[in-house]
Amino acid sequence: MKAPILTLFNNKGGVGKTSLIYHLAWMFSELGKTVLIADLDPQANLTAAFLDEDEIEGIWLRAEPGSTVFKCVEPLTGVGDISPPLLRRITEKLYLLPGDVALSSFEDILSVEWPKALGDSNLYRPMRILSAFWQIMDAGASDVEADVVLVDIGPNLGAINRSALLAADFVAIPLGADLFSLQGLSNLGPSLRSWRSSWRKRLENWEESTENRSVSELQLPSGKMKPIGYLCQQHGVRLDRPVKAYDKWVQRIPQWVRNIESPFSD
Numbered sequence: 001m002k003a004p005i006l007t008l009f010n011n012k013g014g015v016g017k018t019s020l021i022y023h024l025a026w027m028f029s030e031l032g033k034t035v036l037i038a039d040l041d042p043q044a045n046l047t048a049a050f051l052d053e054d055e056i057e058g059i060w061l062r063a064e065p066g067s068t069v070f071k072c073v074e075p076l077t078g079v080g081d082i083s084p085p086l087l088r089r090i091t092e093k094l095y096l097l098p099g100d101v102a103l104s105s106f107e108d109i110l111s112v113e114w115p116k117a118l119g120d121s122n123l124y125r126p127m128r129i130l131s132a133f134w135q136i137m138d139a140g141a142s143d144v145e146a147d148v149v150l151v152d153i154g155p156n157l158g159a160i161n162r163s164a165l166l167a168a169d170f171v172a173i174p175l176g177a178d179l180f181s182l183q184g185l186s187n188l189g190p191s192l193r194s195w196r197s198s199w200r201k202r203l204e205n206w207e208e209s210t211e212n213r214s215v216s217e218l219q220l221p222s223g224k225m226k227p228i229g230y231l232c233q234q235h236g237v238r239l240d241r242p243v244k245a246y247d248k249w250v251q252r253i254p255q256w257v258r259n260i261e262s263p264f265s266d
C-alpha cells in the first residue's frame, strides 16, 4: 500500500503549518512510524528546522541531482526527466526531502503545462510535470518504506501549491483566531474544489488518449486532497480565559466552516 500523503494548508500565511509538520513528523517517528517529510515551500523553513545552515548551504552549493525538491524537478525545465530524490536521513525513522528557494522558478512551468494537459495530443509531458511532486514523493516513500508522507507548503493559491495539493491524499487546515485566517478559509473552499475537478478532467483526458495506452507505466495521483478538519493556533491565555479578541474569532470558526462554500462541504 502506498503511504498516505498529508499536507496542511491555508491561504493565509503564518498559521503554524511548518511548526505543525515539524512536530507531527517527530511525533509519528516516536510512535515507530517511518516518516518522509517533503519541503515544497520555496521559503524552505521546514528544512531550516531540521538542518543547520552549513548543511543547507552544502546541499545547495553541491547542487547534486535529486538533492533538493528543485533538483529533482529541474531536468523537467529542459528536455530531461525527474531526478530520483536523495533523501536526508534525520533519524532511522525520519527522512527529509530538502526544500530549495530555487523552487519558485518552477511555478511558471507548472502554469504553462496546466492547460496543455487538456489538449488532444502530447499529453505525457504535461501530465508528468504536473504530477512531478507526487512522483518524487512516491519514489522517496518507496525507497525508505515510509508509513506516512508529510508535506510543507507555502501560503498561496499558485501553481506550485496546486501540484502539491493534487499530490495530497489529505489536507488539514490550520487557522489563526483572526479575520484573515477565516477569510483565507473562504478562498480555500472554491480553490480546492476547482483544482480537484480540473484534475479529474485531465485524468479523464489522459485515460482516453492513445498515448496512455503506449506509455502505460505513468502512474498519477487521484487528486483527492480530502479535507480532514481544521486546527486553531493557540492564543494567549490570561487568568485561564482566552483573550477576548481571539475568543471572538475562535467562537466564529465553526459557523464560517459551515456557512461558506468551504472545503469541508464535500
Ligand SMILES: Nc1ncnc2c1ncn2[C@@H]1O[C@H](COP(=O)(O)OP(=O)(O)OP(=O)(O)O)[C@@H](O)[C@H]1O
Residues within 6 Å of the ligand: 012, 013, 014, 015, 016, 017, 018, 019, 020, 041, 043, 045, 153, 154, 155, 232, 233, 234, 235
Ligand atoms: N500552535 C501555535 N500557537 C502559537 N504560535 C504558533 C503555533 N504554531 C506556530 N506558531 C508561531 O507562529 C509563527 C508562524 O508559524 P509557522 O512558520 O509554523 O507558520 P506557517 O503557516 O508555516 O507560515 P508560512 O505561511 O510563512 O509558511 C511562528 O512564529 C511560530 O513559532
Ligand SMILES: [Mg+2]
Residues within 6 Å of the ligand: 017, 018, 019, 041, 045, 152, 153, 154
Ligand atoms: Mg511555513
